[in-house]
Amino acid sequence: MDKNIRIAIVGGGPAGLSAAMYLEKKGYDNYVIYEKTDHVGGKCHSPVCNGKRYEMGAIMGVPSYFAVHDVELFAGVTHDGPKLNRNYKYPDGRPDYRFDTEAARKNPTAFFFKHPKAALHMKKMAKQIKQFGNLLETKYKGYDVTGHIGVSEGRYEGFAVAEDRHPVKGVNPNLKDLALPFKEFCEKNGVPLVQEVWVQPFTSFGYGYFDEIPAAYVLKYLDFRTMMDFVNVNLWTWKDGTQSIYEALNAHLKHPALLKSNIEKVVRGEKVTITVNGKEEVFDKIIVTAPLQVATEKNPLINPIAKSLDTWFDVNDEERALFSKIDYERYDTIACKIKKGFYPDVSYYIVDNMVPERLGHLMVYYRRWKDEPDQPIVTYALRHHRTANGGKEIAYEDCDKMVLQDMETVGCHVDKPIYRFQTYYFPHVYSEDYAAGWYEKVEAMQGKNNTYYAGEIMSFGDMDETIEYSHDLVERFF
Numbered sequence: 001m002d003k004n005i006r007i008a009i010v011g012g013g014p015a016g017l018s019a020a021m022y023l024e025k026k027g028y029d030n031y032v033i034y035e036k037t038d039h040v041g042g043k044c045h046s047p048v049c050n051g052k053r054y055e056m057g058a059i060m061g062v063p064s065y066f067a068v069h070d071v072e073l074f075a076g077v078t079h080d081g082p083k084l085n086r087n088y089k090y091p092d093g094r095p096d097y098r099f100d101t102e103a104a105r106k107n108p109t110a111f112f113f114k115h116p117k118a119a120l121h122m123k124k125m126a127k128q129i130k131q132f133g134n135l136l137e138t139k140y141k142g143y144d145v146t147g148h149i150g151v152s153e154g155r156y157e158g159f160a161v162a163e164d165r166h167p168v169k170g171v172n173p174n175l176k177d178l179a180l181p182f183k184e185f186c187e188k189n190g191v192p193l194v195q196e197v198w199v200q201p202f203t204s205f206g207y208g209y210f211d212e213i214p215a216a217y218v219l220k221y222l223d224f225r226t227m228m229d230f231v232n233v234n235l236w237t238w239k240d241g242t243q244s245i246y247e248a249l250n251a252h253l254k255h256p257a258l259l260k261s262n263i264e265k266v267v268r269g270e271k272v273t274i275t276v277n278g279k280e281e282v283f284d285k286i287i288v289t290a291p292l293q294v295a296t297e298k299n300p301l302i303n304p305i306a307k308s309l310d311t312w313f314d315v316n317d318e319e320r321a322l323f324s325k326i327d328y329e330r331y332d333t334i335a336c337k338i339k340k341g342f343y344p345d346v347s348y349y350i351v352d353n354m355v356p357e358r359l360g361h362l363m364v365y366y367r368r369w370k371d372e373p374d375q376p377i378v379t380y381a382l383r384h385h386r387t388a389n390g391g392k393e394i395a396y397e398d399c400d401k402m403v404l405q406d407m408e409t410v411g412c413h414v415d416k417p418i419y420r421f422q423t424y425y426f427p428h429v430y431s432e433d434y435a436a437g438w439y440e441k442v443e444a445m446q447g448k449n450n451t452y453y454a455g456e457i458m459s460f461g462d463m464d465e466t467i468e469y470s471h472d473l474v475e476r477f478f
């Protein structure tokens with residue numbers, strides 16, 4: 001491809017900014033990034049309180065965040081943030097020892113005598129986790145490569161989760177099982193207990209419930225290595241917040257994002273014509289990292305930060321048919337100042353609230369800075385669950401009230417909420433569409449009409465998967 005082509009990138013989050021970085025690295029520097037808000041980073045959002053940044057969006061990474069590491073090297077930042085610690089509570093505030101692997105590991109005998117039931121359960125769980133690890137390596141070989149190309153056809157194709165991220169490709173018909181909801185997938189493989197561990201960085205991090213979400217999403221994100229890093233609290237954080245990674249990346253790009261860009265219309269033909277802030281601009285190619293969902297009567301898109309793609313983009317029939325299948329999670333965070341004397345010693349996970357029956361309840365409250373009671377504690381809740389007959393959605397205001405009430409119940413008394421963050425979270429498709437080859441069809445559209453699709457839906461809604469997908473896209477098509 002001619003290196004001088006003019007490329008428009010829609011969105012200044014991790015996907016859009018990293019697409020520009022990888023394009024630059026390959027010698028394409030005639031690009032423009034349009035960001036609709038007044039800042040970059042998207043869901044990596046780190047506001048300031050008392051001179052320190054806290055996290056309302058992305059918090060952490062793991063050592064296998066190789067693509068995020070590309071950005072770190074390019075932008076001159078590193079994961080220099082506070083060490084995370086966690087503990088567990090029941091919804092009524094009592095301590096929950098069932099997952100306290102740290103205590104069990106430190107002194108197994110003492111742990112057994114103090115919490116015999118929890119110790120036995122942990123042993124059973126550990127056995128199934130080991131079994132699961134073996135299954136993933138053998139029966140599901142290729143499950144963890146970047147993106148979803150070929151999975152529904154029993155193939156794998158992408159970058160390996162390894163230091164050198166070498167391209168891998170192969171045939172494995174068992175991979176078709178990844179279209180099943182994760183709950184069914186675990187039951188089919190005789191390892192139901194692993195859900196209790198995987199749920200902690202999955203459902204509580206807003207990615208939905210295991211009876212509705214295809215195993216492919218769960219395992220692309222929480223491949224075995226990443227999951228073990230989570231279990232062992234081997235995590236990365238950034239002192240100035242995850243948003244600072246993308247601010248630094250933006251500052252190092254030849255053409256930083258154009259903020260407050262309101263794209264009114266995109267018309268594609270021989271060229272791509274974009275009407276932005278009342279002016280027409282012409283490009284050769286467009287990369288869209290903004291939400292692709294097209295709203296329908298059955299699947300509406302009522303969200304304060306995302307609009308249906310067809311309100312600003314000349315969506316064609318093929319795109320409409322596919323993008324109307326996308327749904328997203330309603331996952332909201334509240335930053336709370338805590339009453340004197342109640343600032344928690346660590347972050348707390350409430351595993352019993354990570355099930356659909358407890359929709360809308362507090363799943364995690366997160367403490368970023370140790371012994372800094374003036375810093376906010378951030379709450380996390382989900383308020384949408386999809387079932388075969390429609391599912392349930394809790395209104396934003398009702399969920400907000402439930403969460404603040406839960407904070408009282410667990411003994412983390414809130415002085416006042418200081419900031420609320422509502423997002424368009426984790427776009428995905430459901431099992432039936434995944435199995436019917438949704439990804440194969442969208443991948444086959446890449447490049448048609450001078451258009452490329454990137455961002456969360458194309459891989460998974462975390463920093464590393466979105467950046468790695470942008471990497472993959474640039475490698476494949478530019």
Ligand SMILES: Cc1cc2nc3c(=O)[nH]c(=O)nc-3n(C[C@H](O)[C@H](O)[C@H](O)COP(=O)(O)OP(=O)(O)OC[C@H]3O[C@@H](n4cnc5c(N)ncnc54)[C@H](O)[C@@H]3O)c2cc1C
Nearest residue numbers: 011013014015036042043057058059060290456461462463
């Ligand atoms: C509460 C929370 C916790 C999270 N925790 C983690 C975590 O610990 N680790 C992790 O790896 N990930 C985490 N994530 C997920 C991570 O933040 C996202 O997966 C990542 O930011 C996705 O990058 P993206 O560029 O695809 O989308 P986004 O971050 O959503 O960025 C999209 C950008 O496009 C802009 N945009 C949208 N529409 C338009 C338009 N029409 N025109 C111009 N611009 C547009 C938006 O304003 C935004 O800046 C978390 C997210 C949240 C909300």
